[in-house]
Amino acid sequence: MPTIKKLYTASGTAITAPTDSSLTGLNFEDILTTTSADYTVLDDDGYTTLLFSTGGSNRTCTLPTLAANENRVIKIKKIDSGTGTLIIDGEGSETIDGSTTKVLRKQYDEIVIQASATEWVIVGIYLVPPDSEVHVYNGALGHGSTSTCIRRFNDIGVNTGTSITYADSATLGATFTINEAGIYAISYIDARAAGSCAIGVSKNSNQGTTAISGISAAHFVAYAESGSAGESSFVGQTLVLASGDVIRAHTDGLPGSLGDNKTRFRIVQVTRNI
Numbered sequence: 001m002p003t004i005k006k007l008y009t010a011s012g013t014a015i016t017a018p019t020d021s022s023l024t025g026l027n028f029e030d031i032l033t034t035t036s037a038d039y040t041v042l043d044d045d046g047y048t049t050l051l052f053s054t055g056g057s058n059r060t061c062t063l064p065t066l067a068a069n070e071n072r073v074i075k076i077k078k079i080d081s082g083t084g085t086l087i088i089d090g091e092g093s094e095t096i097d098g099s100t101t102k103v104l105r106k107q108y109d110e111i112v113i114q115a116s117a118t119e120w121v122i123v124g125i126y127l128v129p130p131d132s133e134v135h136v137y138n139g140a141l142g143h144g145s146t147s148t149c150i151r152r153f154n155d156i157g158v159n160t161g162t163s164i165t166y167a168d169s170a171t172l173g174a175t176f177t178i179n180e181a182g183i184y185a186i187s188y189i190d191a192r193a194a195g196s197c198a199i200g201v202s203k204n205s206n207q208g209t210t211a212i213s214g215i216s217a218a219h220f221v222a223y224a225e226s227g228s229a230g231e232s233s234f235v236g237q238t239l240v241l242a243s244g245d246v247i248r249a250h251t252d253g254l255p256g257s258l259g260d261n262k263t264r265f266r267i268v269q270v271t272r273n274i
Contacts, residue, residue, distance in 0.1 A: 054084030132161025147208025
């Protein structure tokens with residue numbers, strides 16, 4: 001058990017640590033560093049700061065019960081660049097600002113929480129700025145063979161960060177899966193050599209064979225239609241997305257594309273949510 005450390009008054013005068021046996025084990029400045037392992041915070045471990053290296057696997061920090069820790073403050077930080085996430089989990093059904101878990105994903109993300117009578121309250125937070133972007137272009141592949149209104153793309157210009165997973169399927173078309181909640185900016189441009197071009201963006205849609213103008217309102221994000229052949233259609237939208245949301249370039253399913261510069265889809269993470 002870490003030893004008791006000195007406390008200081010506002011003027012800098014040292015306060016002698018108490019020696020009463022009932023206070024044995026208490027401390028005020030202790031840091032625990034955990035490498036590639038889960039940790040359950042104990043009522044009497046005295047740690048105020050928990051530093052986690054996750055490596056390539058997800059790790060869990062389980063909080064102690066609120067009843068035995070009211071007013072306790074704990075700082076939790078992910079300190080390595082491993083791909084694993086750090087899951088902060090309230091004991092049983094106990095919550096952190098209304099959620100049973102919070103997740104730190106990037107190196108140097110940190111959260112400071114304090115135990116109230118009813119839940120853990122976030123009193124401080126730092127999230128590393130977002131760095132996720134996917135930019136694809138060239139629609140020569142057309143659409144998915146079964147999802148006939150979902151656009152495909154030949155080339156990847158940018159694919160950075162871990163908050164967006166891009167995949168292209170010959171049958172289902174292109175998908176952009178959100179791995180981290182936040183605000184995202186989306187832009188999509190397309191054109192057809194013959195006839196007008198109706199395009200849009202859908203979210204979590206299971207209507208891959210339905211033209212963008214006819215899909216359910218709950219799945220509809222954006223829509224645009226050009227007036228004539230060769231004229232580009234463009235849509236842009238900024239919206240809040242949740243982890244697990246799937247975004248698609250959704251069209252009217254008609255063939256044709258006028259080349260790289262006129263068939264582009266871009267999604268960028270603007271802010272991150274814990």
